[in-house]
Amino acid sequence: MTVSHHPDRALLLDYATGALSEPFALVVATHMALCPACRHEVSAMEAIGGAMLEASTDCSQAQPEDAFARLMAHVEAVPGEHAASQPAINDPALAAIPRPLRDRLPASPDQMPWRRQGPIETVFLPCDVPGYRVRMLRIAPGRGVPRHTHRGEELTLVLQGAYSDATGHFGRGDLETADPTLDHRPVADPGEQCICLAVTSAPLRLTGRLGRLIDHFLDI
Amino acid sequence: MFDSTGISELGGRHDVALQGLMASILSGEGNPARASHEADLLAVARDRDRVAFRRLFDHFAPRLRSFLRRLRTPEGTLDDLVQDVMASVWRRANSYDPAKASASTWIFTIARNRRIDLARRKRPEVDLDDPATVHEEADGEPLPDEQASHGQLAVILRDAIAQLPPDQSEIVALAYQRDMSHSEIASELDLPLGTVKSRLRLALVKLRTAMEGLD
Numbered sequence: 001m002t003v004s005h006h007p008d009r010a011l012l013l014d015y016a017t018g019a020l021s022e023p024f025a026l027v028v029a030t031h032m033a034l035c036p037a038c039r040h041e042v043s044a045m046e047a048i049g050g051a052m053l054e055a056s057t058d059c060s061q062a063q064p065e066d067a068f069a070r071l072m073a074h075v076e077a078v079p080g081e082h083a084a085s086q087p088a089i090n091d092p093a094l095a096a097i098p099r100p101l102r103d104r105l106p107a108s109p110d111q112m113p114w115r116r117q118g119p120i121e122t123v124f125l126p127c128d129v130p131g132y133r134v135r136m137l138r139i140a141p142g143r144g145v146p147r148h149t150h151r152g153e154e155l156t157l158v159l160q161g162a163y164s165d166a167t168g169h170f171g172r173g174d175l176e177t178a179d180p181t182l183d184h185r186p187v188a189d190p191g192e193q194c195i196c197l198a199v200t201s202a203p204l205r206l207t208g209r210l211g212r213l214i215d216h217f218l219d220i
Numbered sequence: 221m222f223d224s225t226g227i228s229e230l231g232g233r234h235d236v237a238l239q240g241l242m243a244s245i246l247s248g249e250g251n252p253a254r255a256s257h258e259a260d261l262l263a264v265a266r267d268r269d270r271v272a273f274r275r276l277f278d279h280f281a282p283r284l285r286s287f288l289r290r291l292r293t294p295e296g297t298l299d300d301l302v303q304d305v306m307a308s309v310w311r312r313a314n315s316y317d318p319a320k321a322s323a324s325t326w327i328f329t330i331a332r333n334r335r336i337d338l339a340r341r342k343r344p345e346v347d348l349d350d351p352a353t354v355h356e357e358a359d360g361e362p363l364p365d366e367q368a369s370h371g372q373l374a375v376i377l378r379d380a381i382a383q384l385p386p387d388q389s390e391i392v393a394l395a396y397q398r399d400m401s402h403s404e405i406a407s408e409l410d411l412p413l414g415t416v417k418s419r420l421r422l423a424l425v426k427l428r429t430a431m432e433g434l435d
Contacts, residue, residue, distance in 0.1 A: 033350065033353045034352075046329055051324065078311065086347070
């Protein structure tokens with residue numbers, strides 16, 4: 001399996017510096033679990049950060065004299081950390097979802113409370129960052145999503161199956177970035193359900209009667 | 221919490237701060253003394269070696285203070301945050317893998333993650349031991365850190381940044397030293413998003429090439 005659609009470097013850099021919003025970081029980290037090349041890229045960006053830290057010596061103010069002694073008194077009161085080992089997962093559909101996302105799913109994809117919205121089914125995942133929507137999408141084999149645009153930026157990551165739109169073919173691990181200028185109509189490949197993680201930043205909702213009407217049509 | 225101090229507050233001051241940063245990088249200050257921080261970290265992990273940890277503290281605590289101060293950390297909490305990051309270094313030393321990162325890169329990621337924790341945000345991370353994680357079939361090219369072992373990276377980066385056009389080095393510094401996302405950088409500099417992205421891409425390709433060109 002080769003991933004052919006990656007997040008752009010600006011997104012990877014935001015992830016590496018820690019500036020990326022948590023919902024978008026969820027998509028990027030889940031993509032990275034499926035894409036050794038992007039992990040490699042982020043490691044290189046972290047190495048730049050390490051070199052920046054190494055070069056940060058313009059601070060003339062010394063550490064307080066007792067800083068080390070205070071630190072040792074603090075750390076010796078607390079035991080070292082060991083990473084907890086993860087329990088094995090028996091459900092193959094759940095086991096195929098990389099961990100940063102799996103930890104946030106309410107159940108195995110087969111057992112999630114999918115809600116039908118036209119030709120697609122969705123499950124909203126909890127998201128406490130204002131302005132973002134985090135959803136799992138399921139498209140039946142060979143079915144299309146109606147033509148739509150986006151209000152904000154949308155990142156879509158394919159986890160199972162594949163879809164195509166005017167910009168290309170997207171399989172497991174591929175990430176598509178859509179901004180409000182993209183007008184697309186994704187169609188799932190025949191033969192297998194297509195399951196995706198989609199995160200949208202929707203900074204502004206339209207208001208007013210006309211706005212709500214427009215909103216309704218935009219709201220895919 | 222540190223992010224809430226706002227970007228607008230920077231006003232015209234960031235030019236001065238960035239010049240300071242660039243000056244310190246370009247002057248070659250902080251070229252690593254060649255005691256191996258990596259070996260010290262491993263000694264802390266293995267033996268809880270306090271002498272090794274003292275060396276790490278003396279080297280990294282002032283750098284962390286300077287680095288975190290630029291990242292809009294309020295002055296009053298700066299020393300506490302440095303202590304907090306160094307405490308994590310002590311506690312988590314057993315998860316350090318010298319094949320994956322230099323000591324300074326690893327400590328950079330610890331500081332980044334502590335800042336995210338303290339801002340009560342979560343950071344989704346890849347779990348390399350997760351069966352769903354896809355690994356390269358053959359061993360890929362080594363990471364930049366493996367090639368540029370023991371902190372040579374600071375020197376390489378200094379030279380590579382010196383060769384970046386000012387419009388690119390400014391954006392790289394804002395990303396790393398101000399913790400700004402590319403869209404925040406675009407509004408700070410009043411540039412179209414596409415311009416910021418293409419300058420970042422150019423700069424990163426050059427820095428990456430410089431790091432990988434090291435024998």
